Amino acid sequence: MLKNFILVTLRSLRRNSLYSVINISGLSIGIACSILILLWVQNQTSFNKFIPKADRLYQVWVNADFNGTINSWNSVPLPTYEAMKNADANIVNSAVSGWGGNRLLTVGETRIMQRGYFASSEFLEMFEFPMVMGDRTEVLAEPASIVISEKLSDLLFKGADPIGELVRLDDASTVKVTGVFKNVPQNSSFQFDYIIPWKHREAIEEWVRNNTTNWGNYSFQVYVELTDAASEDKVEASIKDILTENGQDDMPRAFFLHPMLRWRLHTSFENGKESGGMHEYVTLFTVIALFIIIIACINFMNLATARSERRAKEVGVRKSLGSSRTQLILQFYGESLIISLISFILAIFLVQLVLPAYNNLVDLKLAIDFSSPEFWLFALGIIVLTGVISGSYPSLYLSSFNPVKTLKGKVNIGKNANTPRKVLVMLQFGFAVILVISTIVIVKQIDLAKNRDLGYSQEGLITVPYTDALAENYDVLKNDLLASGVVESMTRSNSDVTSINSNNFLGWPGKPESQKVIFVTIATEYDYAKTIGAEMLYGRDFSKEFVSDSSAIVINKAALDLMELEDPIGTQLDLWGGKRTLIGVIDNVLMGSPYDEVRPMFMVMDPEWINAITVRLGATNDLIGTMNTVQEIFEKHNPAYPFESRFVDVDFEKKYTEINLTRELSMLFAGLTIFITGLGLFGLASYTAEQRIKEIGIRKVLGASVGNLVGLMSIDFAKLVLIAFAVAAPVAYFLLDSYLQRYPIRTSIDWWVFVVTGVVALLFALVVVMNQARRAAIANPVKSLRSE
Numbered sequence: 001m002l003k004n005f006i007l008v009t010l011r012s013l014r015r016n017s018l019y020s021v022i023n024i025s026g027l028s029i030g031i032a033c034s035i036l037i038l039l040w041v042q043n044q045t046s047f048n049k050f051i052p053k054a055d056r057l058y059q060v061w062v063n064a065d066f067n068g069t070i071n072s073w074n075s076v077p078l079p080t081y082e083a084m085k086n087a088d089a090n091i092v093n094s095a096v097s098g099w100g101g102n103r104l105l106t107v108g109e110t111r112i113m114q115r116g117y118f119a120s121s122e123f124l125e126m127f128e129f130p131m132v133m134g135d136r137t138e139v140l141a142e143p144a145s146i147v148i149s150e151k152l153s154d155l156l157f158k159g160a161d162p163i164g165e166l167v168r169l170d171d172a173s174t175v176k177v178t179g180v181f182k183n184v185p186q187n188s189s190f191q192f193d194y195i196i197p198w199k200h201r202e203a204i205e206e207w208v209r210n211n212t213t214n215w216g217n218y219s220f221q222v223y224v225e226l227t228d229a230a231s232e233d234k235v236e237a238s239i240k241d242i243l244t245e246n247g248q249d250d251m252p253r254a255f256f257l258h259p260m261l262r263w264r265l266h267t268s269f270e271n272g273k274e275s276g277g278m279h280e281y282v283t284l285f286t287v288i289a290l291f292i293i294i295i296a297c298i299n300f301m302n303l304a305t306a307r308s309e310r311r312a313k314e315v316g317v318r319k320s321l322g323s324s325r326t327q328l329i330l331q332f333y334g335e336s337l338i339i340s341l342i343s344f345i346l347a348i349f350l351v352q353l354v355l356p357a358y359n360n361l362v363d364l365k366l367a368i369d370f371s372s373p374e375f376w377l378f379a380l381g382i383i384v385l386t387g388v389i390s391g392s393y394p395s396l397y398l399s400s401f402n403p404v405k406t407l408k409g410k411v412n413i414g415k416n417a418n419t420p421r422k423v424l425v426m427l428q429f430g431f432a433v434i435l436v437i438s439t440i441v442i443v444k445q446i447d448l449a450k451n452r453d454l455g456y457s458q459e460g461l462i463t464v465p466y467t468d469a470l471a472e473n474y475d476v477l478k479n480d481l482l483a484s485g486v487v488e489s490m491t492r493s494n495s496d497v498t499s500i501n502s503n504n505f506l507g508w509p510g511k512p513e514s515q516k517v518i519f520v521t522i523a524t525e526y527d528y529a530k531t532i533g534a535e536m537l538y539g540r541d542f543s544k545e546f547v548s549d550s551s552a553i554v555i556n557k558a559a560l561d562l563m564e565l566e567d568p569i570g571t572q573l574d575l576w577g578g579k580r581t582l583i584g585v586i587d588n589v590l591m592g593s594p595y596d597e598v599r600p601m602f603m604v605m606d607p608e609w610i611n612a613i614t615v616r617l618g619a620t621n622d623l624i625g626t627m628n629t630v631q632e633i634f635e636k637h638n639p640a641y642p643f644e645s646r647f648v649d650v651d652f653e654k655k656y657t658e659i660n661l662t663r664e665l666s667m668l669f670a671g672l673t674i675f676i677t678g679l680g681l682f683g684l685a686s687y688t689a690e691q692r693i694k695e696i697g698i699r700k701v702l703g704a705s706v707g708n709l710v711g712l713m714s715i716d717f718a719k720l721v722l723i724a725f726a727v728a729a730p731v732a733y734f735l736l737d738s739y740l741q742r743y744p745i746r747t748s749i750d751w752w753v754f755v756v757t758g759v760v761a762l763l764f765a766l767v768v769v770m771n772q773a774r775r776a777a778i779a780n781p782v783k784s785l786r787s788e
Contacts, residue, residue: 028343029350035351037286047188047264048187048260050188055259059263060080060222061257061258062076066518077218078208078213079212081120088234088238090226090234095125095126096222100192103170105156106168106171119198123195129181132181133180139178144203146169149183162177163177171467171469239255284662294389295432295676299428300339336390344382348368361661363661432761433724434735435673437732445659452745461532461648464634467640469640474492474607484633491532494611494612495611496612498655500599506573506574506575506600507574507575519601522604523610524605526605551578555603556588556601557587558597559600568582573602597745717765721762
């Protein structure tokens with residue numbers, strides 16, 4: 001029987017080669033698109049699952065009530081690390097780490113900047129990153145030690161055994177290699193190439209030692225390991241009041257636990273609850289994958305039912321020879337499954353072909369793991385699913401034909417199959433309309449953010465990491481750069497202009513005692529506004545001409561609007577238990593998310609609290625020459641470090657990574673969806689023209705023009721497209737309105753988006769249908785009416 005099914009299917013495919021190509025092409029492209037999307041989805045949902053105890057690991061977060069609104073953050077006081085060990089019997093262990101960063105590692109003549117963490121000795125025990133050399137319970141025991149990745153080991157030691165070898169850290173201290181771990185996989189929330197013991201950080205950084213018992217400095221990351229996931233609620237109840245018990249009672253605050261398996265997909269919190277995050281993108285693209293598969297299956301169902309007249313006599317003959325309806329259903333399902341199998345094989349070839357370009361688009365290294373049992377289960381599932389869905393209606397419909405009527409030619413195929421086909425066409429176009437409207441609105445949202453006034457000029461602005469040598473030689477470095485003629489201005493600060501590294505409270509005259517506002521904090525020196533190209537709205541920036549500026553403060557416009565100060569210059573503001581004189585108001589500078597309002601910010605002069613140097617390059621037609629000059633001067637004053645710089649506009653563009661990905665993928669898959677829909681519409685229009693060929697011939701003999709005939713055939717499809725649009729447009733509006741609610745700065749969903757989409761969908765359908773209709777209309781009616 002199976003052999004017969006296969007032979008019949010192959011003969012049917014060969015006999016109807018055009019429609020076989022349409023069916024298989026549509027299904028294979030649909031399956032390929034779904035595989036590509038699901039590869040990305042699988043990558044996102046697999047984050048941290050390689051860690052053995054991931055289901056029992058948590059990060060300690062803080063909820064703080066600001067004027068009735070709960071804010072959440074993952075930086076905690078350093079004493080939290082030790083406090084967690086005894087907070088609850090269900091806490092097995094706790095660890096502390098920094099935020100990670102690039103540091104200079106030197107071995108002999110090899111000097112490289114690599115990213116790593118300072119972490120306590122429990123870190124590797126809890127997270128169990130696979131070790132190649134060394135015992136994870138001992139490798140961080142010595143303060144002056146370092147554990148490195150296989151990649152870093154090869155870079156520093158060229159394949160030699162690194163254990164016991166010395167590494168110079170930041171040209172300031174020396175550490176010994178005590179272990180090697182496997183390269184951290186891409187689907188890890190931690191990305192690093194070395195771990196240095198927390199004790200070493202305490203030894204080299206005084207501010208860390210000073211905060212060992214300070215509950216007021218929220219600058220550290222703390223993790224806990226629980227006995228099991230079921231104890232999470234009990235542990236949270238035990239730890240929530242620790243901050244209050246240690247003097248943090250100026251506002252309601254509470255610790256809570258964020259599970260490691262949710263770090264990737266659930267990173268945003270609103271009013272103390274998970275809100276938004278990468279999981280929304282995962283859901284969005286999973287739905288798109290489903291849409292594409294459904295559209296491809298609808299193509300199959302439409303073409304199969306449209307061809308039913310040709311197969312009606314086959315069904316009649318089979319039934320008259322004794323075939324039961326069950327056997328016919330199995331046959332048609334079998335044909336559908338074979339087509340799905342062929343389509344799946346072709347889809348795999350398509351995926352392999354486009355995967356390099358797709359990886360470049362999503363900035364990942366995705367691949368199909370053919371050795372994975374999960375892949376073959378997925379393959380079986382997708383073949384069966386598409387085969388069953390695609391073949392369900394044709395199988396049930398064709399097998400229901402009465403053999404007597406079909407052999408006499410008395411079955412009105414078109415009448416019976418017309419309504420379901422119309423519904424399926426409307427579904428196809430409905431999905432396509434939703435995807436197109438969504439893509440247009442997403443592009444508008446990105447353009448809105450990219451066209452916002454940043455409050456400063458990015459052109460020719462670069463950031464250079466700060467080092468001890470640069471701190472010592474800063475004034476000479478600045479003078480040399482300005483004297484070179486390639487630099488217009490230069491400043492230093494605790495963060496670069498595209499990021500926010502610190503937040504603090506600030507008081508002002510008239511502020512209600514109960515009002516708590518966190519201000520972005522910029523520690524800088526001279527020429528900050530001049531260098532970044534920001535406008536001083538009132539007063540002035542810090543200046544060498546005023547010795548008193550060490551106790552002065554500058555705020556931004558958002559802060560001024562909050563304070564409602566009529567005559568701001570000279571106002572005394574409360575900061576860190578002292579008074580600061582307000583000397584200037586700078587225009588709002590967009591440092592955070594381009595979709596958020598600019599937050600209140602203040603600037604203080606503190607040359608000891610510096611992390612970055614910002615340089616304004618002069619206008620030039622020789623950027624390479626300019627950068628070479630800048631590099632030479634930096635290397636002169638910072639010889640131990642390789643010169644590294646980042647253009648501010650490139651750094652800022654990274655803020656669009658997620659939504660840019662959404663735009664690119666939406667545009668790509670919306671286009672492919674339209675293509676698949678067009679394939680199906682082409683095939684359906686061809687069969688419709690073929691079914692009505694005698695009617696067209698009669699009408700032509702009776703004087704109908706080609707235009708009349710084309711219009712007659714096109715009007716039915718036009719009605720379906722318009723109905724599909726009328727249903728899909730409100731659905732798209734509702735979905736997009738919900739999607740945009742996450743953005744404080746968001747685009748409008750304009751009426752023209754729907755008009756453009758509707759017109760384009762209608763024109764696309766008419767072009768496809770009218771082409772086939774025209775071919776039928778210009779055919780010689782003698783050929784179609786010869787047998788009458």
